[in-house]
Amino acid sequence: MKRRTRLADVAEAAGVSQGTASNVFAKPDLVRPEVRERVEEVARSLGYHGPDPKGRLLRAGRVNAIGVVVMGDLSYFFSDPFSRAFMMGVAEVCDARGAGIALVSAVSRDSANWGIDSALVDGFIVQCQEDSDRLIELARRRRLPFVTVDVEAGADAGSVVSDDRGGARQAAEHLLALGHRRFAVLSLEMTSDGRTGLADRARRATTRYTATRDRLAGYEEALTAAGIDFDAVPVVEAENNAEGGAVGAATLIEAAPRATAVLAMSDVLALATIGEAQRRGLAVPGDLSVVGYDDIPEAARSDPPLTTVAQSVIEKGRRAARMIFDPAASRHETLPVSLVVRRSTAPAPQPR
Amino acid sequence: MKRRTRLADVAEAAGVSQGTASNVFAKPDLVRPEVRERVEEVARSLGYHGPDPKGRLLRAGRVNAIGVVVMGDLSYFFSDPFSRAFMMGVAEVCDARGAGIALVSAVSRDSANWGIDSALVDGFIVQCQEDSDRLIELARRRRLPFVTVDVEAGADAGSVVSDDRGGARQAAEHLLALGHRRFAVLSLEMTSDGRTGLADRARRATTRYTATRDRLAGYEEALTAAGIDFDAVPVVEAENNAEGGAVGAATLIEAAPRATAVLAMSDVLALATIGEAQRRGLAVPGDLSVVGYDDIPEAARSDPPLTTVAQSVIEKGRRAARMIFDPAASRHETLPVSLVVRRSTAPAPQPR
DNA sequence: CTGTTAGCGCCTTCAG
């Protein structure tokens, strides 16, 4: 036996037309019971177990699944807590619609691979870090609905972003309200060149990662409005993990020994800063106040618990998925953020 | 404009045959540069951005993606650490092959939904809980390669299981060696009826989930061998999440106030037990020793760090995925488990 | 109810 049996074989063997055979499986009520049974009988004896979705697909045009394009490779994706929270939101919406989720890695260049070019899906959700992301271009080529996350991609795509600038501003305003005047910023990476350390104004102007850019802008806006010269505030770039944060925090504390407040662009960096400060005998928040960003679960359990800016990653996933399914829904959403005040911030110490 | 432009339209507009147009995109070297450029030019002006994978699929027959059938719904899947680890293994293999991953929810009943019947994939990995799983039957109908995880499905399917019974026995033997004699078991669910709470012998006899059944058998084997009447050991069934675990742990502690050792069938349940014990002023391991199962990452970071049975879930994922891609690979594998002793277990407190 | 017909979009022969 060469070929897998298909619907036409069954139809022929049962002496009915292909259309009728199709109905036996897709719309059984339309077929007279005796005919139906004969066809089913023949199908069984031929080892045919129902129509192949591949054929149906071409006809129907819809896959009933959406593709989620992940940065980096698939196995990193499953190890990343943000992706996970995001996917919970996406999955919730897909569950409700009976849709599937296909994971698409961004690293594939070869068109033989399963990638944005070749994935069988009805639409894409693309997580990006830069406005001009190559992935957006690829997704656009597919002419399928797609939504970008954390980046605005233009009129043809939906987008879900969170109010990074506003969140950063709130963090800075909180510290200003506590009387702080001498700040330092521990920044996420600005672009993909792997550079870390003190970032001067020229370096900051090259920022391509939107989250970094917007949070920086938010800090600047608040401090400038309070009459502080932002160019005099040291900004240190660090890799967003515990080690990178410790290195960055050390650089920061040495560059700005008189600072009383640190604005950290992520909780991971903020927690590393607290650790480094304590190692050097600085009390948090007694000598140094620290504000983070993200509100990861660890933020509530640290010592002291971290004041931070909370964003709902799950909600981001929900909105993104909904945009794919509801073409009528709003195309661009900005999710609010909120400042969560815990105990890593306190009034500025009195100058002596 | 009614229809999306397709390859045939481009070919016609460019005055070449469809075959040539196809080659322009799939095998550019085969086509004379001047012709190629003209076709590309026409394609651009028509807004055609390359062949649609849907058409290719039917011809090629391969999707280049595997389906992972998850128990329960998709959003639960992303919240479960065990699934996450498993997927890291699967993803690693898929990355290496340039294959994609499609998530298929098991709950779908409607054939219009994306389910095992309709997913566009080249093979399935099915995580099951019961031998006679309905999912296995559905997967078999698709006539695609499939492998079952945690269950042996028969000759036509591969399978990857781990030595649950042996692992459970080791956990119990460890506690016995520490001198414990008064045990309690916090069990995973026994079947799909949603029931939780104390499970008597009759209830236990109805167990359909293989992991639950085998671990229970392992505990029983070890305790019985040590002369302990397993029927007198309270067994509480709980949902495998933080809330369910807390409820179950509370029930357990109340049902067996004198127990010195808890055998928990998952780390999630074990961690919940530790939390609940501490909330009630019981010291772990001073008053109560707790052993988990799985060795999820959180187990090493808990307070106290959890003694548990490690199974390499990542490896399970790797093996399962490899079986799909390599029809020649061994079809049935049993992965070993190992006891990881940390600090949630200690010698039994002296009876007073 | 049932049969016929005509594609869905593409790729791959096989001739030229």
Next chain:
DNA sequence: CTGAAGGCGCTAACAG
């Protein structure tokens, strides 16, 4: 190198 033709498996539309 290029063109013509057939078919991958199925279903919707339309006649009987």
